[in-house]
Amino acid sequence: MKKLCLGIESTAHTFSIGILDFQGNVYSLINDIFIPEEGGLHPALVREQHLDNFMQIINKALSEAKISIHKINLIAFSQSPGLGPVLKIGAWVARMLSQVLKVPIVGVNHCIAHIEIGRLKCNIKDPLTLYVSGGNTIVSAFESERYQIFGETLDLAIGNMIDSFARDAGLQHPGGPKIEKLAIKSNNYIPLPYVVKGMDLSFSGLYTAAKYLLQSVDYGNKYNLNDVAYSLQETAFGMLTEVTERALAHTEKKEVLLTGGVAANQRLQSMIKSISIEHDARFDVVPLKFAGDNGAMIGWAGILRYKAEGGHNISETMIKPKERMDKITVPWRS
Ligand code: AMP
Ligand code: MG
Numbered sequence: 001m002k003k004l005c006l007g008i009e010s011t012a013h014t015f016s017i018g019i020l021d022f023q024g025n026v027y028s029l030i031n032d033i034f035i036p037e038e039g040g041l042h043p044a045l046v047r048e049q050h051l052d053n054f055m056q057i058i059n060k061a062l063s064e065a066k067i068s069i070h071k072i073n074l075i076a077f078s079q080s081p082g083l084g085p086v087l088k089i090g091a092w093v094a095r096m097l098s099q100v101l102k103v104p105i106v107g108v109n110h111c112i113a114h115i116e117i118g119r120l121k122c123n124i125k126d127p128l129t130l131y132v133s134g135g136n137t138i139v140s141a142f143e144s145e146r147y148q149i150f151g152e153t154l155d156l157a158i159g160n161m162i163d164s165f166a167r168d169a170g171l172q173h174p175g176g177p178k179i180e181k182l183a184i185k186s187n188n189y190i191p192l193p194y195v196v197k198g199m200d201l202s203f204s205g206l207y208t209a210a211k212y213l214l215q216s217v218d219y220g221n222k223y224n225l226n227d228v229a230y231s232l233q234e235t236a237f238g239m240l241t242e243v244t245e246r247a248l249a250h251t252e253k254k255e256v257l258l259t260g261g262v263a264a265n266q267r268l269q270s271m272i273k274s275i276s277i278e279h280d281a282r283f284d285v286v287p288l289k290f291a292g293d294n295g296a297m298i299g300w301a302g303i304l305r306y307k308a309e310g311g312h313n314i315s316e317t318m319i320k321p322k323e324r325m326d327k328i329t330v331p332w333r334s
Contacts, residue, residue, distance in 0.1 A: 004067065005074040005306075006058075006097070007299020010090025011082025011110045012135050013041055015050040017061035018296030019072075022303050024120045026296045027065035029289065030057050035173055040164070041134075047085040054093050061295070072103060074311070076302020079107030080323035082135070087319040095317055104311030106302040110293070111138060111325040112147055114286075116304060117297035118257045122284040128253040130244045130272060133260030133292070134159035134174075137201060137240070139247045140325065145334045149326045150247035151199035158236060159262045161203040165232060168211050169225055179229045180265050186230035190223055194235050199246065201239050206232065237268045245275040258285045261292040308332040 002021040009016040016031040032053045034046045062069055077094035078087065091107075098105035115129050128141045128150075137153035156164070159176060166175020190213060193205040210232045217225050248256065256276040258269060263285050276283035290297060308331035 003073045005299040006072045007295040008077040008090045009295045009298045011078045014293040016295035018299045019065040020299045028061045029296045030061040043083045043085040050089045075105045076299050078110045080320035084321040091319050106306045106311050108298050108301045113297040113301035114259045116301045117290045118259045118286040124255045127255040127257035129257040131260045132158045132262035141251045147325045151243040154200050154202045155204040161207045182226045182229035183233045186226035188227040190231040192235045241271045248279050256281045256283045263291045304332040
């Protein structure tokens, strides 16, 4: 009998259940995504949706995988980092399942899970990873026993920044794919604040400047929305590419992995691919099903930790909303 893990993702907008075996074969993956009617992610509203829907999502995942819940051997959940009220739902569901089913539980760092599912699905051993999503912007690689952070945003996450700009331009959430479609129609670059500080990035000045440009768009004079979308992408992705390239030169990794929801963007893919080629590194994008937040990646990272050092005690399963990935041991790679 194959051993099975049920992975629970619950750090932000997505409540997701993935069921997979200890070899990494995924039998089902069901996502429930909170989409704000207006404004950003309000933790209390996200929490309510996750609380309303979690049982339905678990049942759907079990029926798609065609297994009974009693066949599950391990529960993994996203323990860090994320929105406190939302993390609590996943942790609560995980603790309940683990105790009712009498199976081990293991808490997982969400950012490490993004890298591990990429290593598994792209068959990559030791990548430099650019993880770009609604809530995170991190350049990371394994060094000195940890997933070290070589660069990160100092303020807004790239996905959040693009979504906020799109919202200002009257586009519905999620804005990323819509901005990409508009950007393709222009090559009229309008200079915008490009802010790289050491190895870190700052997107707030870029966001504000792009938002002001929208006012000129209204007058219909020099630029249109396509031009602003194009310039926003070129500037932000140029910053990401610069920091990724410097980390690549420093670490001398031979593989580059692009992951997170923003990894779907073709322009970003081509920029990161080009620097990978220049540094003789293999480039890959995590399959989009596994690039955004999902329960399968949590399950896989949970399996890796469980195999290396067993499960967590229930007293170790409290959520850690601010925990950084570079503070966590990675016994399966050490
Ligand atoms: P995640 O937080 O990893 O689930 O990813 C969600 C984020 O990915 C949102 O901010 C989306 O706007 C963004 N996103 C999805 N597709 C694209 C795209 N084609 N270009 C840019 N951003 C995207
Ligand atoms: Mg994520």
